[in-house]
Amino acid sequence: MTPGVRPLVAGNWKMNGLSASLAEIKAMREAVDAGKAGAAELAVCPPATLLAQAAWTLKGGKVSLGGQDCHAKESGAYTGDIAASMIKDAGAQYVIVGHSERRQYHGETDAAVKAKAEAGLKAGLVAIVCVGETRTEREAGKAIEVVSTQVRGSLPASGGPDTVVVAYEPIWAIGTGLTPTPADVAEVHAAIRRLLGEIYGAAGAKVRILYGGSVKPANAKELLGLANVDGALVGGASLKAVDFLAIAATYL
Ligand code: 13P
Numbered sequence: 098m099t100p101g102v103r104p105l106v107a108g109n110w111k112m113n114g115l116s117a118s119l120a121e122i123k124a125m126r127e128a129v130d131a132g133k134a135g136a137a138e139l140a141v142c143p144p145a146t147l148l149a150q151a152a153w154t155l156k157g158g159k160v161s162l163g164g165q166d167c168h169a170k171e172s173g174a175y176t177g178d179i180a181a182s183m184i185k186d187a188g189a190q191y192v193i194v195g196h197s198e199r200r201q202y203h204g205e206t207d208a209a210v211k212a213k214a215e216a217g218l219k220a221g222l223v224a225i226v227c228v229g230e231t232r233t234e235r236e237a238g239k240a241i242e243v244v245s246t247q248v249r250g251s252l253p254a255s256g257g258p259d260t261v262v263v264a265y266e267p268i269w270a271i272g273t274g275l276t277p278t279p280a281d282v283a284e285v286h287a288a289i290r291r292l293l294g295e296i297y298g299a300a301g302a303k304v305r306i307l308y309g310g311s312v313k314p315a316n317a318k319e320l321l322g323l324a325n326v327d328g329a330l331v332g333g334a335s336l337k338a339v340d341f342l343a344i345a346a347t348y349l
Contacts, residue, residue, distance in 0.1 A: 099303065105139075105140060105328035108139075109196070111332060130160075133342070142163035145165070161189075162189040163190065166192070167180060168216065193225045195247075211250060214256075229265055229270075265282070286326055293306075305328055317343075
């Protein structure tokens with residue numbers, strides 16, 4: 098946790114969710130609006146097909162909405178892609194960029210991620226920029242170096258607490274049930290915090306740094322209580338309101 102920073106617990110649904118899943122989003126809204134979910138801001142990032150319907154479900158409430166990716170260009174002949182302005186127009190406030198699954202399966206480079214983040218900001222969205230090392234990189238003692246390169250290369254040139262969130266997601270911890278030790282998480286988050294200061298100056302002190310990778314109700318307290326950990330980016334455990342809310346309850 099960072100003093101004076103409201104934590105963010107964001108759910109990344111990835112390629113999961115049909116219209117029936119809106120019931121989970123409704124349950125999240127009801128709990129949050131009833132004040133049962135704790136002090137953190139909650140955001141849900143369903144697939145693009147559900148954004149507009151989710152926005153209706155969340156309208157007037159306290160749960161935020163995000164997309165999972167955007168194109169770097171404002172519009173044009175890019176079949177199948179979605180512009181940041183479209184995500185905003187659908188009713189979202191956030192967009193995730195540079196998730197390791199995008200980097201891995203779609204060959205997204207740091208420069209591409211940065212362009213997407215900047216497109217997000219230009220459209221009025223807050224960019225959640227993901228970084229994280231592979232298992233091989235961690236075992237070679239290169240986690241800090243790899244993450245630092247990603248942070249330097251992927252973050253928008255100008256930004257601050259109201260426009261940028263960084264998510265540290267060690268790739269080997271995603272969907273595996275494995276998590277780094279608290280000391281390892283704290284070490285990487287401290288390094289990201291220092292870099293945020295270099296990039297954004299004093300404003301970098303309040304940019305939220307989320308941890309992601311096998312966050313569950315059972316391990317949330319240990320991970321989210323660490324210095325410079327300002328919330329979580331949750332995959333699998335965000336699909337069910339009951340689990341997602343149990344993670345958010347860390348901040349009750
Ligand atoms: P899991 O919580 O399923 O490990 O996924 C983490 C993640 O990739 C969130 O973006």
